[in-house]
Amino acid sequence: MIAIGLEGSANKLGVGIIEHNYDSNKVNVLANIRHTHVTPPGTGFLPKDTAAHHREFAIPVIREALKTANVKVKEIDCICYTKGPGMGAPLVSVAIVARTLSLLWDKPIIAVNHCIGHIEMGREITGANNPIVLYVSGGNTQVIAYSENRYRIFGETLDIAVGNCLDRFARILKLPNDPSPGYNIEQFAKRGNKFIELPYTVKGMDVSFSGILSNIETISIEQIPIGQITSEDLCFSLQETLFAMLVEITERAMAHIGSREVLIVGGVGCNLRLQEMMQKMVEQRNGKVFATDERFCIDNGIMIAHAGLLAFRTGYTTPLEESTCTQRFRTDEVYISWRKAN
Numbered sequence: 001m002i003a004i005g006l007e008g009s010a011n012k013l014g015v016g017i018i019e020h021n022y023d024s025n026k027v028n029v030l031a032n033i034r035h036t037h038v039t040p041p042g043t044g045f046l047p048k049d050t051a052a053h054h055r056e057f058a059i060p061v062i063r064e065a066l067k068t069a070n071v072k073v074k075e076i077d078c079i080c081y082t083k084g085p086g087m088g089a090p091l092v093s094v095a096i097v098a099r100t101l102s103l104l105w106d107k108p109i110i111a112v113n114h115c116i117g118h119i120e121m122g123r124e125i126t127g128a129n130n131p132i133v134l135y136v137s138g139g140n141t142q143v144i145a146y147s148e149n150r151y152r153i154f155g156e157t158l159d160i161a162v163g164n165c166l167d168r169f170a171r172i173l174k175l176p177n178d179p180s181p182g183y184n185i186e187q188f189a190k191r192g193n194k195f196i197e198l199p200y201t202v203k204g205m206d207v208s209f210s211g212i213l214s215n216i217e218t219i220s221i222e223q224i225p226i227g228q229i230t231s232e233d234l235c236f237s238l239q240e241t242l243f244a245m246l247v248e249i250t251e252r253a254m255a256h257i258g259s260r261e262v263l264i265v266g267g268v269g270c271n272l273r274l275q276e277m278m279q280k281m282v283e284q285r286n287g288k289v290f291a292t293d294e295r296f297c298i299d300n301g302i303m304i305a306h307a308g309l310l311a312f313r314t315g316y317t318t319p320l321e322e323s324t325c326t327q328r329f330r331t332d333e334v335y336i337s338w339r340k341a342n
Contacts, residue, residue, distance in 0.1 A: 005305025008094035009086025016302025080308025084329035137266030155205025192236025260287035
């Protein structure tokens with residue numbers, strides 16, 4: 001079976017084409033094309049502008065994906081799209097494209113939860129069996145474990161996501177948004193050598209990042225201009241604090257269910273320092289960390305195609321009149337029909 005996946009929950013428009021081979025039980029990535037809406041340094045991306053970007057580039061990116069995959073429309077079995085969570089206007093743009101293709105090509109639609117897409121793609125690429133999942137991105141921060149056909153949320157952010165915290169601090173420092181604010185903070189952090197203590201806010205299995213952001217913004221305004229600290233020092237301190245909090249709640253979840261595997265997914269999962277800190281913790285528990293690179297960590301269409309095809313193979317489809325989108329779509333709302341109940 002072959003599926004095409006459309007992702008556009010934030011500033012990245014992704015189109016992926018994937019094949020599930022029944023005979024060999026292999027998954028083949030045929031195309032993974034992405035186009036990013038990049039804004040000037042010091043600014044974020046607005047929903048209306050991001051939606052306009054997705055509308056402008058949807059057809060060229062789809063054509064490129066079909067050409068790269070060397071797949072004809074008649075060979076595609078289903079069209080998968082991101083239902084949510086995400087930014088409203090961009091989600092709507094992509095949902096409209098999915099419905100249009102469904103009508104033009106006479107193909108069934110599969111609505112996919114963005115978070116489930118990240119998890120299932122991570123499991124497929126890394127081979128992780130039944131890990132604790134740390135899902136960290138611009139819009140989401142969750143610690144997740146699978147049980148009884150659901151991905152259960154053990155802990156999450158109480159306010160902003162970790163990626164949003166990093167992005168907003170990058171704006172304060174006026175770092176470029178190309179290739180991404182978080183990547184540029186990571187590079188600055190490598191040159192930092194002075195640790196500045198910041199609020200450490202872990203509440204049971206949950207975390208809070210907004211107070212850290214307010215605190216470090218004040219420090220940057222007061223101390224950078226007079227040379228007491230550098231931007232690199234602040235980026236280093238911010239990463240160390242945020243990631244230590246994430247490692248703590250992940251370890252607690254591992255202990256609770258007796259798992260020795262951790263899978264890191266989402267855009268922030270590309271951060272090598274986060275992977276390194278998690279690795280040190282997991283090694284102490286005689287476990288293993290699984291992570292992917294930017295091809296699969298950062299939002300992409302292939303993860304939507306893969307998760308959608310897993311659902312489609314169990315008989316699931318989305319009626320055209322129900323092919324809507326939503327900004328709030330919880331990870332634990334989705335029934336995982338393709339996995340054993342455990």
